[in-house]
Amino acid sequence: MSEKLITIATFSQAIEAHVSKTKLESEGIICFIADENIVNMNWFYSNAVGGVKLQVKESDVKRALEILHQKPISVDFVTGEAEKEDEGIFCPKCGSSEVYYEKFSRRLVFASWLLLGIPFPFFKKKWICKQCGYEGKI
Numbered sequence: 257m258s259e260k261l262i263t264i265a266t267f268s269q270a271i272e273a274h275v276s277k278t279k280l281e282s283e284g285i286i287c288f289i290a291d292e293n294i295v296n297m298n299w300f301y302s303n304a305v306g307g308v309k310l311q312v313k314e315s316d317v318k319r320a321l322e323i324l325h326q327k328p329i330s331v332d333f334v335t336g337e338a339e340k341e342d343e344g345i346f347c348p349k350c351g352s353s354e355v356y357y358e359k360f361s362r363r364l365v366f367a368s369w370l371l372l373g374i375p376f377p378f379f380k381k382k383w384i385c386k387q388c389g390y391e392g393k394i
């Protein structure tokens with residue numbers, strides 16, 4: 257690694273650093289967490305070493321800061337709330353347009369977030385009608 261690493265953010269909690277790291281990695285930016293072990297071993301060292309540092313390559317600093325200053329990770333993504341799709345899709349049973357496409361299994365996403373530290377999307381591919389409760393393909 258010839259490129260210099262620049263600290264773009266510091267966190268008092270390792271988990272916060274990991275949330276930001278996941279966010280940057282989802283945008284294709286390679287990043288590193290420094291001093292995490294010191295902070296985990298002895299939390300009051302956190303102040304002494306300046307917290308958990310999030311570092312990126314010098315050439316990625318500008319983009320990384322832009323991404324970090326965007327809106328925080330979508331709550332919808334984390335909780336896996338069903339998203340409403342485009343207009344023009346109707347329930348085959350009752351004809352209602354109140355249909356939702358459930359992208360992620362809420363529980364699995366949350367479990368993976370707890371266990372692996374990332375909200376891994378488990379695709380369910382199921383339509384749900386709000387009117388009659390139909391579930392399945394459209």
Ligand SMILES: [Zn+2]
Pocket residue numbers: 347348349350351352385386387388389390
């Ligand atoms: Zn329906």
